[in-house]
Amino acid sequence: MAHSLPALDWSLDALAPVLSTEQLDFHYNKHHNTYIVNLNKLLDGTGLEGESLESLITNLAQVPEAKRTAVFNNAAQHFNHSFYWKSLSPKSAGPGPKTIAALTAGFGSVDDFKKQFSEKAVTVFGSGWAWLVKKADGSLAIQQTSNAGCPLTDGNVPLLTFDVWEHASSVDYRNLRAKYCEEIWKIVNWEHIESRV
Numbered sequence: 001m002a003h004s005l006p007a008l009d010w011s012l013d014a015l016a017p018v019l020s021t022e023q024l025d026f027h028y029n030k031h032h033n034t035y036i037v038n039l040n041k042l043l044d045g046t047g048l049e050g051e052s053l054e055s056l057i058t059n060l061a062q063v064p065e066a067k068r069t070a071v072f073n074n075a076a077q078h079f080n081h082s083f084y085w086k087s088l089s090p091k092s093a094g095p096g097p098k099t100i101a102a103l104t105a106g107f108g109s110v111d112d113f114k115k116q117f118s119e120k121a122v123t124v125f126g127s128g129w130a131w132l133v134k135k136a137d138g139s140l141a142i143q144q145t146s147n148a149g150c151p152l153t154d155g156n157v158p159l160l161t162f163d164v165w166e167h168a169s170s171v172d173y174r175n176l177r178a179k180y181c182e183e184i185w186k187i188v189n190w191e192h193i194e195s196r197v
């Protein structure tokens, strides 16, 4: 079955004023969708049309060599964007008890975590992503990835991501990535983190 744009849990006007309808429409319907269209084209005729994103991202050996880089980039960007939408919510209620305990153990306090996460997000060089991940040993870490880089490659379980490609914020924040990384905390989906931590 062909990959398709996942339905969102909120409407495109629900995250304003942090992210405007225009920003989200452009990001979801243009950028994210393009990765999916490209991925389906790349997989067409390879016998891999039914493979999950996780399988494609973590087992590139199954992909014809000439297509590996392009399949990784488009599959990972599809995964990363789908996860980014899940990381955002108009009903941002603050961290739950499991999340508070895990962030305190890992980073000192929730505020210390937010400060460290923002710092990592702002300092990704060029295009990429900042992630809160759970590692195989159960500990939490903040990870930066470049371009289409995805924590699944390292066997990490993503809990939260900020897209820091310029296209993620350029409609609303122009070149002000730090401002975007500050404002976006207002719409973090803490419930999603609590369900995965």
Ligand code: MN
Residues within 6 Å of the ligand: 027, 031, 081, 163, 165, 167, 168
């Ligand atoms: Mn993006």
